[in-house]
Amino acid sequence: MTLEEQIRQLAKQFHPRIIELRREIHANPELAFEEIETAALVAETLRSCGVEVKTGIAKTGVIGTIKGKKPGKTIALRSDMDALPILEATGLPFASKNEGKMHACGHDAHTAIGLGAAMILSQLKEEIEGEIRFLFQPSEEKNPGGAPVMIDEGALDGVDEIYGLHVIAQHDAGTVGFCAGEMMASADELYITIRGKSGHGARPHFAIDPIVTASQVILSLQTLVSRNLDPFSQGVITIGSIHGGFAPNIIPEEVKLVGTLRSMTKEWREFAHRRIEEIIRGICDSAGAEYDLYISKGYPVLNNDPNKTIFAEEAARALFGSDAVFKAERLMGAEDFAYYLEKVPGTFYRLGIRNLDQNITADIHNDHFTVDERSLEIGAAMQAYLAIKALKQ
Numbered sequence: 001m002t003l004e005e006q007i008r009q010l011a012k013q014f015h016p017r018i019i020e021l022r023r024e025i026h027a028n029p030e031l032a033f034e035e036i037e038t039a040a041l042v043a044e045t046l047r048s049c050g051v052e053v054k055t056g057i058a059k060t061g062v063i064g065t066i067k068g069k070k071p072g073k074t075i076a077l078r079s080d081m082d083a084l085p086i087l088e089a090t091g092l093p094f095a096s097k098n099e100g101k102m103h104a105c106g107h108d109a110h111t112a113i114g115l116g117a118a119m120i121l122s123q124l125k126e127e128i129e130g131e132i133r134f135l136f137q138p139s140e141e142k143n144p145g146g147a148p149v150m151i152d153e154g155a156l157d158g159v160d161e162i163y164g165l166h167v168i169a170q171h172d173a174g175t176v177g178f179c180a181g182e183m184m185a186s187a188d189e190l191y192i193t194i195r196g197k198s199g200h201g202a203r204p205h206f207a208i209d210p211i212v213t214a215s216q217v218i219l220s221l222q223t224l225v226s227r228n229l230d231p232f233s234q235g236v237i238t239i240g241s242i243h244g245g246f247a248p249n250i251i252p253e254e255v256k257l258v259g260t261l262r263s264m265t266k267e268w269r270e271f272a273h274r275r276i277e278e279i280i281r282g283i284c285d286s287a288g289a290e291y292d293l294y295i296s297k298g299y300p301v302l303n304n305d306p307n308k309t310i311f312a313e314e315a316a317r318a319l320f321g322s323d324a325v326f327k328a329e330r331l332m333g334a335e336d337f338a339y340y341l342e343k344v345p346g347t348f349y350r351l352g353i354r355n356l357d358q359n360i361t362a363d364i365h366n367d368h369f370t371v372d373e374r375s376l377e378i379g380a381a382m383q384a385y386l387a388i389k390a391l392k393q
């Protein structure tokens with residue numbers, strides 16, 4: 001039997017157990033850095049298949065290790081475990097028992113898939129030349145993310161490559177998608193306060209109007225993307241909140257703006273941070289107003305290593321055939337897997353979960369979101385195969 005056949009067969013054999021685990025995790029969702037029950041289930045399941053376990057990494061994270069008979073590289077496989085503060089409306093028999101919390105981003109599937117990969121790999125110890133490390137991390141959904149904490153606590157020490165996946169509702173179950181290079185955006189939050197001098201609305205010449213100044217700032221910030229970004233590149237700036245003033249005839253003292261900045265390259269992100277301040281400073285100077293700018297840095301740009309992406313795509317073709325492979329779209333969303341990829345090469349790929357016949361079409365973060373569970377078998381096989389193949393390379 002070929003390695004591909006072995007992996008497919010083991011994935012099929014463990015599929016019912018992977019479904020069971022996913023449903024148990026789905027029914028008991030926990031928010032970022034509160035994944036206590038989930039982590040306990042992960043640790044217990046890993047131990048039951050002979051995987052060495054470390055708990056309490058990054059508070060609620062778990063690391064599992066399988067060492068092969070021969071020395072070699074170390075490959076990391078990552079799963080995220082946290083749920084979202086959403087009231088579930090799927091009506092599924094295994095729907096959330098924790099009101100107001102829901103696995104609406106598929107991290108229940110990611111965790112079950114990570115465990116499935118561990119079950120498969122624990123049957124293939126003879127094939128493992130080196131070490132496979134399973135990272136079950138807390139808090140992907142909430143900035144600053146669990147990934148940088150996992151890294152700080154040594155999760156990547158000695159790791160040569162890393163692979164991770166995310167469900168996608170726009171592609172059918174049974175498929176996987178890849179995208180080399182920059183796939184997901186960096187996301188930063190902007191907090192701007194513009195301070196003028198309050199006064200009577202009918203005597204503006206005695207005041208400094210922060211509302212007019214803020215309006216100029218908002219419009220000028222739009223030139224960041226329209227005038228300072230290569231038209232072939234991507235970026236977004238949005239001011240999502242504006243607060244200031246009380247009455248028709250009063251010029252207020254200050255206006256507060258809050259916004260988001262998304263970039264697709266590290267270079268443009270750094271440029272944009274400087275340019276935002278220049279625009280605000282220039283306009284405030286000309287108006288005689290003062291400002292405070294705070295940029296809360298979110299996840300960095302997610303940059304897939306081109307060679308590892310080609311490697312993973314070829315692995316998918318070998319395992320499931322070319323019809324199962326799609327070209328993954330780039331997204332303006334952010335993902336903390338980006339931190340791992342800043343340290344070691346690897347790729348983050350998409351797992352199709354849609355099923356039009358069964359009406360499984362809701363997008364992630366929707367209260368009707370669910371996955372076609374056939375995708376669990378595909379994901380577990382894929383992660384296990386990638387780890388073994390990467391070690392042999």
Ligand code: NI
Pocket residue numbers: 105106107140166
């Ligand atoms: Ni997610």
